[in-house]
Amino acid sequence: MAVAVKALSARYNSVGRAAPGDLAARLGFFLPRDRFKVAFALRPLLPWTGPPLRVLDLGAGLGASALGVYAVLPVARATLVDSDPAALKIAASLLDDPPVTHVADASAFTPRSGEGPWDLIVASQVLSELDPLPAGAGEAAQLRRAERHGDLVDRWMSWLSPSGALLLVEPALSDRSRHLHAVRDRLRTSWPPLAPCTHTSVCPARAIPGEWCHERRLLQLEPEVEAVARYAGLARESLDFSYLLLTRDRRTAPGAATHRVVSDRLDTRGKSEFFLCGAFAGGAMDRRKVQRLERHRTPANAAWDRLKRGDRVAIPELELRVTPETTVEPCDG
């Protein structure tokens, strides 16, 4: 199993998609691990107080994303769409309650007459597989692809109910995440992100060649899945991914968050630093390395010690340093 998982991981990193013979590795490792990506990324919709949801899972594969939805939200009905009938057959055996429809055809991304609207549409690790560019494709081709995918997401948004949400998840690899940032920028004025961004300006990471923004969540895998990860040389304690959550009613994140933590903590003697993305003093929307000296720790900024990648935080009038007077207030509890 570990050998097959290692080979598939290499294939995802290079050609970007699985081969027909990879179903066992997908079922034995990627499905039990990757379902947490969707479960984590849906947290901005929680706690859920509305009725059970009608869910459309595009490029559902073996059902990892649908399982992630089921883990955190009540589901009235789910429709799983994929061009691969063998994958959907496995999904069917994993998910049969509440009512689930499985649809395999080549025109998976066109509207289905008589179906919808949907309260939640998920396309997890799917954009990566759509019209991939040849290696070495230039910036203009990449932008055209982001435009095409933006048009596609526009169409998916039109299938949602008035308060519905759409979740895109992509691998945390630099090129896949930067593509998602470009799609976000194409959509940001018509569909401002509910998460992960705290603003609707152009993505600051895109302006820096080779830079990208991704989520990292701590994870405890089941022992047998953890063993496969160990032997395949894959991360075992955390799950990396990129995501974008949009709503039909254009909700943005509640609360007063000014920044999002977009790096791990960088600790050196006497100081700790993070890259933060958001509004800096003077109104500049940017991504900057911010430091707090250990001797500047005060009750007002003590929450700096608890921050981690992905957190939203309110730090008014921030420049490059958290001073003894700076207030640091986490916005995610």
Ligand SMILES: C[S@@+](CC[C@H](N)C(=O)[O-])C[C@H]1O[C@@H](n2cnc3c(N)ncnc32)[C@H](O)[C@@H]1O
């Ligand atoms: C990497 S898998 C992702 C599966 C699942 N969503 C997840 O997050 O684990 C991508 C899936 O997209 C499907 N897919 C790719 N292109 C498609 C298309 N044009 N129409 C329908 N499904 C497609 C593939 O068959 C594959 O099952």
